[in-house]
Amino acid sequence: MPSAATKPHRARRVSITLVGLAAALLIAALVSAATGQLPIPVAQILASLATHLNEALAGLGTPDWLRLPVATTPPTQLVDATLWAIRLPRVVLAMAVGAALSIGGLVMQGTFRNPLAEPGVVGVSSGAALAASAAIVFGIDGLGIFTAPALAFAGGLVTSLLVYVTARSGGRTEVVTLVLTGIAINAVAGAGIALMTFLADTQQREQIVFWQLGSLNGSRWQDVLVVLPIAAIGIVGAALLARRLDLLALGERQARHLGVDVERTRIVAIVVVAVLTAAAVALCGIISFVGLVVPHLMRMLLGPAHRALVPSCALGGAVLLLVADTVARTAVPYADLPIGMLTAIVGGPFFFWLLRRARRRSGGWA
DSSP: OOOTTHHHHHHHHHHHHHHHHHHHHHHHHHHHHHOSSSOOOHHHHHHHHHHHHHHHHHHTTOOGGGSOOOOSOOOOHHHHHHIIIIIHHHHHHHHHHHHHHHHHHHHHHHHHTOTTOOGGGGTHHHHHHHHHHHHHHTTOOTTGGGHHHHHHHHHHHHHHHHHHHHHEETTEEOHHHHHHHHHHHHHHHHHHHHHHHHHSOHHHHHHHHHHHHOOOTTOOHHHHHHHHHHHHHHHHHHHHHHHHHHHHTTOHHHHHHTTOOHHHHHHHHHHHHHHHHHHHHHHHOOOOSHHHHHHHHHHHHHOSOHHHHHHHHHHHHHHHHHHHHHHHHHSSTTOOOOHHHHHHHHHHHHHHHHHHHHHHSTTTTO
16 A cells, blocks of 8 residues: 555656646647648747637637737648648547557556557457458448448457457456457458458559558548547546556456456446547557557556556557657658558567566566
8 A cells, every 4th residue: 555655746746747748749749730741830830720719719709808819920821721631630630549549558458457458459450450451342332431431440349349259258258368369350350351452453452551551641620520539438438447447456356355347347448448449440540559558658657546547648649649640741751651660660679678578577467
């Protein structure tokens, strides 16, 4: 049990971390919006935001004294169009997807009591990519441009449900069985994606590569309106699960003695992870390691209490993916690198270090 002296210190550390992450997110958002083939000064970005907010306030009949001052020359039409049609939707979508993947990883690690767990374990990502690839190859377009994302979302949910039903035995779901079943489903889905790639023509292969490598290119406000509410619901769901995840860390038997319905908690947790990850993958493709790296770093920094980890992981995931996306679209002139490749470059060595660290520790993963 933490002493009375350590509690204020821990609360101060959590507050400093959250403020620091929020500041980093604001800076990363401004840098991302300002950087690109058309450089935009930060003052112009702030002026454009203030101008559009004032227009919205004026439409609501707000008095003039409540409106924001515009301290610089209003942005040109080209700058305004670049910001609101291209840059800002991508910035907001990167933050929402990063937060969703990070929270999904946090819930997975808390549920499985394993720092190596991440959303891909239950097959959500591979199932979503397989469904999207099938839609592309077989020309399914019942929902127009939303067909592949909608089928990807459904595929991710169905795959995670299949993993859960297959791993369930005798009214219980063992963690090891669930993980191994997820690995098997991922292998089958990977083979299905390979088959779709084989059957596809050149243009279709390029689209399938998008789902396998991940990208935020072509982000629109419609995409933001899909992912942002789901990410917000997932964060709220994770916050509601925080206390039960803390008790589950003590072990299943102890958690049951303390009143936790372990099986129901796992079901709810898997649903939360599936929805968050499927929404992200459906619009951005497979982006790996965000759900592994961020929760583990936040846990090392703030400790195991999920009440503090939920907001810190949401902010940390948003920062990581926003920075990665900024690098992806600016590192090579006139090219857009796959963001999943960049996160794998960072996450791969981190995963190896985590394996080495876990091997050196006595007593397993706890």
